[in-house]
Amino acid sequence: MSMRTRTAIPTWELVLCVLIVAAGVWSSKLSPYYLSIDQIFESTRHFIIPGLLALGLAMVVSTGEIDISLASIVAVGTVALSKLAAAGFSIYVAAPIVIVIGALCGTLNGVLVARYGLPSLAVTLGTMGAYRGLAFIVGSEVGYTDFDDSFLWIGSEKLFGDIVPISFCVFVTAAIGVWLLMHRTFFGRHCFSIGLNPDASWFAGVEVVKVKIRTYALAGALAGIAALVWVGQYGSARGDNADGSILFVVTAVVLGGMDINGGRGTISGVVLSLLLLGTIRNGMGLANFGGPTQTVVLGVLLVGGVLRPALAATLARLRRHTSDKQAGA
């Protein structure tokens, strides 16, 4: 098992890299506007929020659980930020509070799932609606837009000669942090071991419940950061913020090679899949492809991309099978 893990995953990442290059070439063929540093960095903006959520979801998924309430937590975060801004708090006070609120929402999911052993898909389906409702109840029907510039800084300014959006730097920092956490610490190893075999991990002394709750809390905190970026980019806080984006986030995570049953996958795979999806969407968008066509292409890519390794595995198994037979004969 571990042998296969070690060999199979880099292959998938390589496939993703090849696909990204192919998508880049395709995009530059599709549109003369694609190939420009400015343009490409500008287009990354649209993937920061789903990207942050995908990093969080990847952690949860590594333990074999799922959290589909993350987009709703973003809405809770933006609405909370708007209330804090309206009450006159500065961004330096408000931002940490929003991140903590996100983490608390995540923790509640985690406690329900890990402490009480409830199925995560069902629980987070429920909290998805509950958090969204909460965002609406707190935010009331009219959105809030009077954020001053210090709140918008994270989403609107650029660094390094006015090219790299700050939100992109936020994402890169978060990605490196999550990568280190998942691939260079005991915590990360525990996550993957729980995903592979919770019972064995428990017997090996891993605190399954605590680790799971922490992944949920971290995912919630990342959703809180995503809420800050949302307000920064769009300057708008309403209950329907980020509504409907969770399926894209799930797509990014599974296309990145995370096993939805837990235990396998890498953060770099998730980042690469975001890059791939971003490149394709950017290219098709610049070529003014219709929304439905884009949807179909993404659907085919998702099924095809995941079906291919499965087919390859089947072929390999068949080959091994026949060679075993020959050896036996």
Next chain:
Amino acid sequence: MKNKLFAALGAGLLMAGLAITPSLVEAKDSGFKIMMTPKWTGFPYFELTGEGAKAAAKELGDELIYAGADHAEASLQVETLQNFVTQKPDGIILSAIDLNAVAPVLKNARKKGIAVATYDADAAVPARDMFVNQLSYEQAARVMLDCALIDVPEGGEIAFIAASPTSPNHMAHIKIMTNLTQTEDKYKVFKVVDTQFANDDDAKSYDVAVNLMQAHPNLKVIISSSAVSAPAAARAIEASGHVGKVYATGFALPSAIKRYLENGSEKAFAFWDPWELGYVTAYALHEKMAGKFQPTEGAVLTVEKVGTFKTAKDGEVVYGKPLIFTKDTVEKYKF
């Protein structure tokens, strides 16, 4: 690429031949590149506005590209708009999902010299040059109440179905209608009893309509500004056996409510001509780009074949041609 060049060249030549009025500004007169995005693509209403805009662009020698995501999500719309800006068009037309979320990208576009027009649903005022409003909020409210009066001249209880509490025009309509029923004698026969939300979803609208009739046994009219909810409410009334007791009205495409008007279960609905709205929007933006029209208060826009339109405060060009459909007139409209 080559084709586009030829098209632009051809259009330019054509216009050079036709040009009679010399432009005051140095800006070119036609051959503009306009990009248009609705709230979401695939909905007949928006497709019609797109076709209208395309027709105007063709007549004026412009190029119009219509694109957008297939569901209404603010962040996707911003992405579409960003992609538009990258392609350096001369003008952008949109129907905003979240008036504030689109503001940063539109402001950026305007900084680059791109003219921005909104139609159907407005963006924040500083983010666009003009808003071609199908009907002013007050006008829309009055038209819907007039339809309700056709349904039930003697008045009674009315209830509203809006898309969501965050849809600005629906909420404004409801507020004004509620006010009118309290202040204006003509409408005082009505009493507002409830407002519910159906997210522009047909099944939800149907169920909400049924539930409203259960909750208010004396309900007379269900009014909705949503072109999805109004026909669904009409269907719910027909199916639940409330024909003659409760009426649905509001804004709906004539094709969607033809059945109910013809079988007598409903009496009147209202709308405007979406094709013409798109046409006027593209026309207005063209005139602005060509330097022939400035959307300042009081300015008049003349659209050949359609009419003249006045500009109100904040660059709001009021299209303002409501249509009321009844049994006798619905047949005339082909959308």
Next chain:
Amino acid sequence: MSGAIGAVGASRQFTKFVLRMRETGVLVFLAILGIAFSLLTSTFFTVQNITAVASSAAILAIAACAQAIVLLTRNLDVSVGSMMGFAAYLTADFAATHPGISPIVLVFIPMGIGLVLGTINGLLVAYGKVQALIATLGTMSLYRGLIYIYAHGQEVTSSRLPHWLLGFIDARISGIPVLVMLAVGIVVVVSLFLQYFPLGRRIYAVGSNPVASFFFGLRSERIVLLAYMLCGLLCGVAGFLYAVRVGTVTVVLASGWEMSSLAAAVIGGVSVAGGSGTVIGAALGAVVLATIDNGLVLLNVSEFWRMFIQGAAIVAAVAADAMIASSIGGAFYARRPR
């Protein structure tokens, strides 16, 4: 080996008991809701209103039933809404362009379309070995995108649909809407199939213990494929009924129903971990959702609270379900380490 079979035999009584308990749980919840709403409003507990709730719940009940079958095999189908939309649009478009079509032929079109779409899902999951969530996320976009492209910005309006079709669904037989009767009939048939037919019981077997059923000689691939096919078929029917009920058929028809069907099934006590729950429970879950919707409108509660309450109800249902399962089944049902 014989020990394992013995355990399965002994647990059958157990399972039956728990299953029955699960439905009781939903019924109790429904009764509490009903009593609360009856006390709070004078309009809830009337024949007319109960009929309205039942017909609101009818189509979701069929969709929830479809979702439940797949959940029972320890899989998931998020393309439910897209399959409904696909079958509904194509059928409505066909009916509009062929007004003279015979009713019997017309009914088979959505079923056939649903069956094909479900089979594609089933093949991907069972034989392609793609995880259920990924496969159906993909086909969800794929099916929905294809309808958009096919429809080309059009919709099928009520005036273009055959009149007898709309009339049929509105009809009532001794006060009960035909739609409700159809839904009850479908749910009962599927339930009988799952409980009493060997093929149906295997769906439970594969979901509750894939390894054991493999050793028992069950071909899980075939059974998973069958579950997806059934799900597609039922979605086809549900989509068709939806189209006729609402009258205007748009490309977005039933989008978001993957979540509603899942919510109904979960509230109805169907376990997302597979193998336990019943389709009758799932259908009752749909009734719970419709009751909440109806009751809150009657009480004139804000839309925001409705979302919150529905979400909380799902969490409560899952928690209650787990409590019942652990108090009865204890070790047998606990799959997760504490």
